[in-house]
Amino acid sequence: MLADERVTATTCPFCGVGCRLDLHLQGDQILRVTTPYDHVVSRGNLCVKGRFGWDFVYHPNRVLKPLIRKTVGAGSPRPHPRPYPRTPANLDDWREATWDEALELVSDRIAATVKEHGPDATAVFCCAKATNEDNYALQKMFRAVIGTNNIDHCTRLCHAGSVVALQLALGSSAMSNTASEIYQCDVAIITGSNTVETHPIIALQMKDAVKHHGTQLIVADPRRVEMVDFATLWLNQRPGSDVPLFSAMAHVIVKEKLYNAEFIRERTENFEAFAKSMQEFTPELAERITGVPRDDIIRAARLYATAKRGAIYWALGIPEHSHGTENAMALIHLALLTGHIGREGTGLNPLRGQNNVQGASDAGAMPWDYPGYQKVDDPAVVAKFRAAWGHTPPPKRGLSTTEIAEAWATGAVKSMFIMGENPLMSEPNLRHSYHAIENLEFLVCQDLFINETGRFADVILPGASWAEKDGTFTNTDRRVQRVRKAFEPLGDSRADWQIVCNLAMRLEKKLGRQPSAQWDYCDPSEILEEMGRLVPAYAGITYDRLEGDGLQWPVPTRDHPGTPFLFETAFPRGRAKFFPLVYRPSAEEPDSEYPFILTTGRVLYHWHGGTLTRNSQLDFAMPEPLVEINPADAPRIPCRDGEPVRVSSRRGSIVLRARVTEKASRGVIFIPFHYAEAAANVLTIDALDPQAKIPEYKICSVRIEAATEAELESTLAAA
Secondary structure: OOOOOEEEEEEOOOEOOOOEEEEEEEOOEEEEEEOOOOOOOOOOOOOHHHHHHHHHHHOOOOOOOOEEEOOOOOOOOOOOOOOOOOOOOOHHHEEEOOHHHHHHHHHHHHHHHHHHHOHHHEEEEOOOOOOHHHHHHHHHHHHHHHOOOOEEOHHHHOOHHHHHHHHHHOOOOOOOOOHHHHHHOOEEEEEOOOHHHHOHHHHHHHHHHHHHHOOEEEEEOOOOOHHHHHOOEEEOOOOOOHHHHHHHHHHHHHHOOOOOHHHHHHHEEOHHHHHHHHHHOOHHHHHHHHOOOHHHHHHHHHHHHOOOOEEEEEOOOOOOOOOHHHHHHHHHHHHHHHOOOOOOOOEEEEOOOEOOHHHHHHOOOOOOEEOOOEEOOOHHHHHHHHHHHOOOOOOOOOOOHHHHHHHHHHOOOOEEEEEOOOHHHHOOOHHHHHHHHOOOOEEEEEEOOOOOOHHHOOEEEEEOOHHHOOEEEEOOOOEEEEEOOOOOOOOOOEOHHHHHHHHHHHHHHHOOOOOOOOOOOOOHHHHHHHHHHHOHHHOOOOOHHHOOOOEEOOOOOOOOOOOOOOOOOOEOOEOEEOOOOOOOOOOOOOOOOOOEEEEEEOOOOOOOOOOOHHHOHHHHOOOOOEEEEOOOOHHHOOOOOOOEEEEEOOOOEEEEEEEEOOOOOOOEEEEEOOOHHHOHHHOOOOOEOOOOOOEOOOOEEEEEEEOOHHHHHHHHHHO
8 A cells, every 4th residue: 555545445336236345545536446355245356347437436527516507497408309429518508606506596496386386396316326315315305395206216217116016925125135145045046137247246156156055046037148157047038928937937836836835824825816826827838938948947946946945036137027016026926935035045136226226215215105115195104204304295106207207298297306317318218208308397417427318407416426425325135334435525516415405495495384404414324313213124223333344124223233134034014925917918029020129238337327337447348339139130130240230119220239149049139228329228118017117128129220330420420
């Protein structure tokens, strides 16, 4: 170490694994990042994003002063509604402002909307990359001061189907077990998860468990992801066929009486109706729908059911369907049938995407739940939060992310506040979203950069990065860990919770609310303690107790050690419930005009909408999007590896280069969604899961045609 080098321990701002990062600094400059070998999550390992992806903090395109559009509001000049290349926004559209001027304008315009049209004419997107404290403060402001439950964040676009299914069946929607319990697991099902690229450190542990601890993997995935190389069995299913695949496994378990009769009798309900519904899901039927040989389905069922400890891990390949809730429910049934839940090394484990999507959900960044998943339409809950907040929160369910975006189009939502999200990269059928956002009368974006959505903003508020503020993240297995300020916010940027609290006080005054001391927090630790007084699972969590490896909720008291795995003796809903299932095909199937299936997802070097990683040196590692095409399909197009192709759906088209690879299955192509210049969500369909309101990102119909280098270049130039 250098003589003046110092180290700040914090938590990674990328995926939900929750690795510890030790920031080595000289003054305000991060020199390098390491992680200790004894940390319970990272164990000395970091992925490329955690180790090298921090330099976005210093990127010259970062917004460091409040910006106000030179002409504000409806009818003001805004970008043409189409996807954009990764080029800096035209700063001539805005002027720099003081914080006082910017916050006065924001509070004036939001208050005017509420007075003229009512509180539900406003909406907010919270942020799964921001801290628990940031998200708690923002949802509190919109509920207690503005008076709307039109509050959501990107959980709606990722694990919403998992959340709904787990709540219905168990009464709790979080990952049940600790990720490292893979070492105690005999058989693990991994499905809908390219774990190596999306949760790399968990993938390392999975590989180690296979190689050195005898764990057997069953991988169910339409793509030949890297975990297939470590699997005992690969179920190479067609996209969208999860319900028949896993229900056929349940059929085998029931038919061969491989189920745990004692567990079913003592801890579940509705088994008989469920078992009857499984009769139609024979392995033969499943083979016709999924393409997986019946013998492999039977083998998988026997392998999982007869294991001493079986676990299921899944990511977005399960919930991102118009039947995503049923997909997740089919997995839940396998755990309930076998009793592989409530014990170490077992469980139902949805791998959460963003670093704090679990925490943002815990903090109440959802339209149907107050903090701690307490229902907004429960009178006792409303009374509880009224007593705590000094204002009556709204007692009816609000709009979800996808419903809010549709409300832009209809004009029902007129003023929008977005903290750290980028819906003009993440919404499906992007061209519709681009047109819809033009209808907003007022848009505020609180972020580090002017991203695709920020180009439409009337006011941009510069938030502090994770390295410049204190707080907490809650990772995928419910571990609450500290985020520590390494240096003061650069420029005039501020911590998100501080911006929100200042704005809330102004709004209280302008909306005629009784002024309160609810926003006079001296430190984010006070926000977490307030959240703990309202959320039983966080009641025993304080900053002092989070030193070291953090705590896994529920932590009901100040002397409670945390909870590595859930449901040891009971489920929150009492008995876990089986639900009869039927198979519903995806909203759009291939045909002669659009003969290929498109599925979308992430790659190792980038993260979600790319706001951070595409403003980092990571972008040099994978600077352009590629579409994965199976070698047997390439002659049909025709194309060769590296050549430009045009991919079109019923909603739009993009041009990008082909990667011809065995990783793609025949008839199925894959495009990552990180690239604005060839935005995959121009193609995706906006069909929704009726229960979870999550879009069907994982399957739509497309055609592919050969393109020229000139077309590729002109597409980028015109975008």
